[in-house]
C-alpha cells in the first residue's frame with residue numbers, strides 16, 4: 402500500500418456503525434467531508450458535525466444507501482460481519498473507496514470473497530499527527546494498530562513545532578528567492594530545518610526562531626554547518 406493524501410472537500414463519507422470505531426472515523430472525516438452515519442444505535446462518544454440516520458439496514462438494503470449518498474468513501478464499522486461484507490461489495494460495485502474497521506490485512510487473504518485485485522479500492526486509516534500544514538501518518542499494514550498509536554504519540558512529542566517550522570521555512574524560501582542562487586537557497590533551507598537551535602526557539606516565539614534561522618543561514622554561507 403502506498404500512502405497518499407486525499408482531499409475530501411465537497412465529498413460524502415458514508416459510515417456504517419455508530420460504535421466507538423464509527424465515531425472515531427466520523428470525527429476524522431467530518432473535518433473535511435460531509436459525513437452520514439447509518440446505525441441503529443449511537444455511542445455517547447463525540448461524532449463531530451455529521452448527519453445521523455437511525456436505522457439498521459439489512460445487507461440487501463446497503464446498496465440503496467450508496468445510491469442515496471454517492472460516497473467517495475464508505476466505512477464498514479459495524480459488529481456484523483455479513484453487513485460489513487455487503488458494504489464492501491457495494492463499495493466495489495459503486496466505485497467508492499472502502500475502509501473496513503473489522504479486518505487487519507494479512508497478505509492477500511480473502512475478505513468477503515474478494516481477490517487481491519478486487520480489494521484495490523480498500524484504504525487503511527493511519528494514525529495521524531497534524532500540526533498544520535504538516536501531517537504525519539503511521540500504519541503497520543494492519544498488523545498492530547496499538548503500535549501505530551504509540552508511534553503517533555512519540556511523533557507528537559518529538560516533532561512539536563513542525564507546523565511552525567514549515568511556515569518559517571516557506572517564508573525564508575520566498576525571501577531568498579531573489580537573493581541567493583538555487584543551490585545556496587536549498588542549502589540554507591536544509592540547514593534551518595536541521596538546526597536544533599531553531600527548533601528550540603520555535604518553542605518560545607516565532608520572532609526568536611526567525612533570528613536563529615537568520616544566524617544559521619549566515620553561518621552556513623560563511624562555511625559553518627549552522628548547528
Ligand SMILES: C[C@@]1(CC(=O)O)C2=NC(=C\c3[nH]c(c(CCC(=O)O)c3CC(=O)O)Cc3[nH]c(c(CC(=O)O)c3CCC(=O)O)/C=C3\N/C(=C\2)[C@@H](CCC(=O)O)[C@]3(C)CC(=O)O)/[C@H]1CCC(=O)O
Pocket residue numbers: 425426429500501502503504505506524525526527528529539540541542543544545546547548549550553
Ligand atoms: C491507527 C488507527 C486509526 C483510526 O482508527 O482512527 C487504527 N486503529 C487505531 C487504534 C486501535 N485499534 C485497535 C486498538 C487495540 C489494540 C490492538 O489490537 O492493536 C487500537 C489502539 C488503541 O485503541 O489504543 C484494535 C483494532 N484495529 C483494527 C482491528 C481489526 C482487526 O485487526 O481485525 C482491531 C482489533 C479489534 C479486536 O479484535 O479487538 C483495525 C484497524 N485499525 C486501524 C487503524 C487500521 C490499521 C492501521 C495500521 O495499519 O496500523 C485497521 C486495519 C482498519 C481501520 O480501522 O482503518 C487508531 C489509532 C489512532 C490513534 O490513536 O492515533
Ligand SMILES: NC(=O)c1ccc[n+]([C@@H]2O[C@H](COP(=O)([O-])OP(=O)(O)OC[C@H]3O[C@@H](n4cnc5c(N)ncnc54)[C@H](O)[C@@H]3O)[C@@H](O)[C@H]2O)c1
Pocket residue numbers: 417418419420421422423439440441442443444456457458459478479480481484502503504546
Ligand atoms: N479499527 C479499529 O481501530 C477497531 C478497533 C476495535 C474494533 N474494531 C472492529 O470494528 C468493529 C466496530 O467496533 P466498535 O468498537 O465500534 O463496535 P461496537 O459494537 O461498539 O459498535 C458497532 C456498531 O454497529 C452498529 N450496527 C449494528 N448493526 C448495524 C446495521 N445493520 N447497520 C448499521 N450499523 C449497525 C451498532 O448499533 C453499533 O453502533 C468491531 O466489530 C471490530 O471488529 C476495529
